[in-house]
Amino acid sequence: MENKLNQQPKPRRGRPPKSSRDGSDTRAMLIRSGVAVLTESGFATAGIDGILKNVGVPKGSFYHYFKSKEDFGHAVVDSYAKYFAAKLDKYLLDDTVPPLQRIMNFSNDAKQGIVKFEFKRGCLVGNLGQEIAILPESYRLKLQDIFIVWQIKIENCLLAAKQNSEIKADVNCIQLAEYFWIGWEGAVMRARLLESVQPLDLYIDTFVSSIIAN
Amino acid sequence: MENKLNQQPKPRRGRPPKSSRDGSDTRAMLIRSGVAVLTESGFATAGIDGILKNVGVPKGSFYHYFKSKEDFGHAVVDSYAKYFAAKLDKYLLDDTVPPLQRIMNFSNDAKQGIVKFEFKRGCLVGNLGQEIAILPESYRLKLQDIFIVWQIKIENCLLAAKQNSEIKADVNCIQLAEYFWIGWEGAVMRARLLESVQPLDLYIDTFVSSIIAN
DNA sequence: TTAATTATAGACCGATCGTCTAATTAATTG
DNA sequence: CAATTAATTAGACGATCGGTCTATAATTAA
Numbered sequence: 069m070e071n072k073l074n075q076q077p078k079p080r081r082g083r084p085p086k087s088s089r090d091g092s093d094t095r096a097m098l099i100r101s102g103v104a105v106l107t108e109s110g111f112a113t114a115g116i117d118g119i120l121k122n123v124g125v126p127k128g129s130f131y132h133y134f135k136s137k138e139d140f141g142h143a144v145v146d147s148y149a150k151y152f153a154a155k156l157d158k159y160l161l162d163d164t165v166p167p168l169q170r171i172m173n174f175s176n177d178a179k180q181g182i183v184k185f186e187f188k189r190g191c192l193v194g195n196l197g198q199e200i201a202i203l204p205e206s207y208r209l210k211l212q213d214i215f216i217v218w219q220i221k222i223e224n225c226l227l228a229a230k231q232n233s234e235i236k237a238d239v240n241c242i243q244l245a246e247y248f249w250i251g252w253e254g255a256v257m258r259a260r261l262l263e264s265v266q267p268l269d270l271y272i273d274t275f276v277s278s279i280i281a282n
Numbered sequence: 283m284e285n286k287l288n289q290q291p292k293p294r295r296g297r298p299p300k301s302s303r304d305g306s307d308t309r310a311m312l313i314r315s316g317v318a319v320l321t322e323s324g325f326a327t328a329g330i331d332g333i334l335k336n337v338g339v340p341k342g343s344f345y346h347y348f349k350s351k352e353d354f355g356h357a358v359v360d361s362y363a364k365y366f367a368a369k370l371d372k373y374l375l376d377d378t379v380p381p382l383q384r385i386m387n388f389s390n391d392a393k394q395g396i397v398k399f400e401f402k403r404g405c406l407v408g409n410l411g412q413e414i415a416i417l418p419e420s421y422r423l424k425l426q427d428i429f430i431v432w433q434i435k436i437e438n439c440l441l442a443a444k445q446n447s448e449i450k451a452d453v454n455c456i457q458l459a460e461y462f463w464i465g466w467e468g469a470v471m472r473a474r475l476l477e478s479v480q481p482l483d484l485y486i487d488t489f490v491s492s493i494i495a496n
Numbered sequence: 497t498t499a500a501t502t503a504t505a506g507a508c509c510g511a512t513c514g515t516c517t518a519a520t521t522a523a524t525t526g
Numbered sequence: 527c528a529a530t531t532a533a534t535t536a537g538a539c540g541a542t543c544g545g546t547c548t549a550t551a552a553t554t555a556a
Contacts, residue, residue: 109416113326128535188415197475198412201402202323247488254468261411274461278492
């Protein structure tokens with residue numbers, strides 16, 4: 069009776085599975101192209117062909133690496149969430165800077181990104197959230213979870229600001245962190261509409277000055 | 283030399299326009315269906331066929347009343363903006379109620395609407411704003427103008443609240459009115475994502491309590 | 497009636513959508 | 527080398543899209 073947990077005593081014939089051999093470059097390229105396209109256009113209107121053309125990969129390869137467009141979208145969102153969480157940590161955990169200033173620094177970085185792409189790209193999570201009614205149901209929980217992660221990072225920063233007496237002692241940091249991201253997505257949308265970072269400035273300034281200690 | 287302002291001395295030959303003949307206006311039905319569909323799905327992913335099916339109108343009629351989908355979209359947005367402005371006036375100009383309470387009343391009305399449609403429909407202007415990068419350029423100015431109209435209505439209400447000493451004397455009502463709509467759109471988006479009005483409650487409560495006089 | 501105009505009806509087109517199957521290429525063993 | 531197996535590519539496929547088109551029904555003046 070064979071034990072499946074034992075590795076094969078003799079190597080199998082034929083080409084070995086990929087995992088041991090390749091960094092899977094094509095797949096990563098597709099995801100990067102997907103982030104770019106979906107950040108600009110959302111999920112539903114994004115075409116596979118456009119995503120492929122950006123990186124010169126034929127269509128047949130797409131359905132080798134992803135079993136469906138929906139599956140691909142999840143990989144794109146995961147990649148974006150990972151990238152964004154790292155960016156948040158970079159600024160919000162920077163203890164060489166006062167907590168409130170960290171939030172401003174994050175905002176400035178985001179502003180630069182929006183300008184860099186000429187207001188054509190927004191927040192991927194915001195884009196998909198807006199079209200949630202026509203998205204596969206599998207996206208809802210995922211987007212909710214991402215906002216929770218972001219929210220906790222801001223919450224911790226606000227708590228640090230409170231401990232630092234930068235902000236009023238009576239603010240509810242949990243609620244305020246949720247409020248922050250609610251408004252942030254609106255500000256990104258408006259900035260794209262106006263093709264100006266002014267809404268982002270207005271948003272951050274108003275948000276911060278509504279909580280600073282006097 | 284004929285004066286264009288003079289009506290035709292003799293009635294024109296042929297079938298007269300429908301408006302003078304029939305109460306059930308096909309064009310209006312198409313627009314109403316368009317509001318429903320675009321409020322749920324946005325512009326790009328909305329199909330003409332789906333809009334027609336809702337009201338049992340054949341495709342041939344669509345391109346009789348509208349010269350293109352883009353043209354139709356403008357009519358839909360105009361209709362929505364008119365409807366929404368009337369709703370805002372209904373609440374924000376109600377001088378039987380203190381100014382800040384008027385804003386809360388508007389918010390409650392909006393909340394009911396979102397619940398009524400089971401979180402499937404959002405704000406048409408917000409939906410189209412999110413996809414502005416892939417929309418015909420003609421939409422950008424139109425959406426911007428609509429936000430300006432809404433903003434002025436809130437601004438006037440905030441000014442009344444200030445005069446009433448409901449809110450702090452040092453608030454910038456213009457900036458705050460813009461800030462209000464920036465965050466509002468984010469709150470609507472999040473409510474649809476969570477399928478809960480909690481984000482709208484959180485948003486309004488936090489906004490109001492950040493400006494009330496102490 | 498006939499002429500003129502509005503409105504309905506839906507077939508049709510090229511483009512594009514997501515998906516799938518077959519063929520090719522690459523990697524490994526005997 | 528040949529055989530075998532997996533990875534990847536290539537493009538066909540049917541469905542659907544927005545948009546156009548021609549035909550015809552409906553309505554009214556002449």
